[in-house]
Amino acid sequence: MQAFTRTDGRDPLVVFTDRELPNPEPNQALVGVAAYSVNRSEIYALQKPVPDIPGEDIAGQVIVGAADGTGPRPGQRIVAHLPSGGWARYAAVNTADLAVLPDYIAYSVAAALPLDGITAIRLSRIAGRLISRRVLITGGSGRAANYFIELAAGAGAEVTVVSATPEQGRRFIELGADMVIADASSAAGTFDLVLDSAGGTSVPSVLAHLAPNGTLIWLRNASHEPVPLDLFTRPDNAKIRYFDRTDLTPPFGPDLTTLVALVATGRLHPEIGRLKDWAATPSILAELRDRRIVGSAVLTLSQGLKHALALDLTPGSGPGRSAHLG
Template sequence: MKALIPTGQAGELVAFGTAEVPEPAGGQALIKVEAFSINRGEIFKLAGGTGWLPGKDIAGTVVRAAADGSGPREGQRVVAHVPAAGWAEYAVAGTGSIAALPAHVDAVTAAALPLAGITALRLLRAAGSIAGRRVLITGASGGVGHYFVELAAAAGAEITAVSATPERGHRLMELGAEAVVSDPGAASGPFDVVLESVGGRSLPAALAKLAPHGTLLWFGQASREPVTLDFFDFFAGPEGATLRHFHYDDAFEARPFGPDLATLVQLTGDGRLHPEIGRITDWADTATVLNDLRERRITGNAVLTLTSP
């Protein structure tokens, strides 16, 4: 089968190669991939030259159901979140990480859901009861930010989003943000919950906006810049504040991805969640899309579609 293979070259991170069609284990289904999306974390892994086979978010059709009888049947259209190797004509996925797709949710839309959508959904849970509370989210122009803003607004939160450009900020307002600023220092605090995903100078600036007994959830470092945090400032700041690291698949959320994927699919199908897809193109353009995502020339998700062999 055709698959995208890391090259180790900065200007062209992946290229087409060949690989064996994977053999599913007992609790895995074999999926014919129709579309996949790219996450920024995958770009960093590829740039690091780890030899890791890329591809975590896929949508397609089950061509071989799991041998243990679990999960979707053969011929079922699905979306899945896999550990790796999803940028290929076929991929295997554990049945606990798969959700069935209704006829009115297409593969392109579904492929944009897994990692960003699951992260946003689990961030919402980690933030606790947010109805009527003030929330600040940095790095809101990415896939996670768009999903979180829409989900949190529907839950009754008053959201201030940090976005670098007015154009991207306008979309966040449409999704339910009360205000959009270009820098966390410009936000009108204090905030009960702060979600920080940029790192560098952004984290201490966002932390300074936290209300007494508030919570800051640190879930990313998109800037790739180290954080310098003066804990004397922290201790002199909001009384009883909590600073917590969050990862979408950590022990706090020790549960399979499938149920969350099913929730995201249902919300999307009902018109209550709107994946923000900044580019849709053939998977032959993957190397170019990776470069454009790295340089922030794409808003939201990028989805690549597979042509028939």
């Protein structure tokens, strides 16, 4: 089968190669990939010797159901989050880490959901009850933060977002934010929940705006600056938590099912900044690395499902053999 595999860390970061068809474990379905999204975190993973075939977020169609009888049947459309192997015509996917996709949600839309959507869902669980709570978000340009803004606003929170540009600010208002400010220091009043991904010198500023019994969730240090933090000055009973999105634990299927339902009911709107044929993956990676893409970068496989549905599954030609595959 055709797949993108990593190079030596120099441009291009990935190249087309021929690989064996995945041989699924009993709890895995063989999926014909129709679309996948590319995450910035995957660029850093490409500097490592494994995995050979990258790719975490895919949408496609089940070609062979799991041998243990779990998960969807052949022919059903799915969206999935997997450790690796998604940038290929076929992928082996744990049935616990996928969700069935209705016909009216496009593969390209679904492929933009998994990593950032799962992150937003799990942040919402940490945040707890959001109705009538005041929420401050810094570094909100990330896709996970955008999903969280929409979820929090839909749950009845009053959301303030720090934005570096008017264009971003308008997008946050469209997602449901009540107020957009240029700097965290100009925030008015205190907040029950603060999500900070800017890091650096912004952390003491947002901590000063945390209400007693409030929670500060620290996502990352996008500024790459040291954090001058004095824990003795935090508000009474305030909690500070670090959320590591690189350490999300499975199963992912239940969260993906929730995300699909939110999209289906119009409560979540994935933003696609690039939609290209998968042959453009190397150039898309360069654009992501240089921060030239706003929203999700989604690649679609030309003739992908046509190849998959024509897969010869007669004895001796099933998973593990690749003679009949494009």
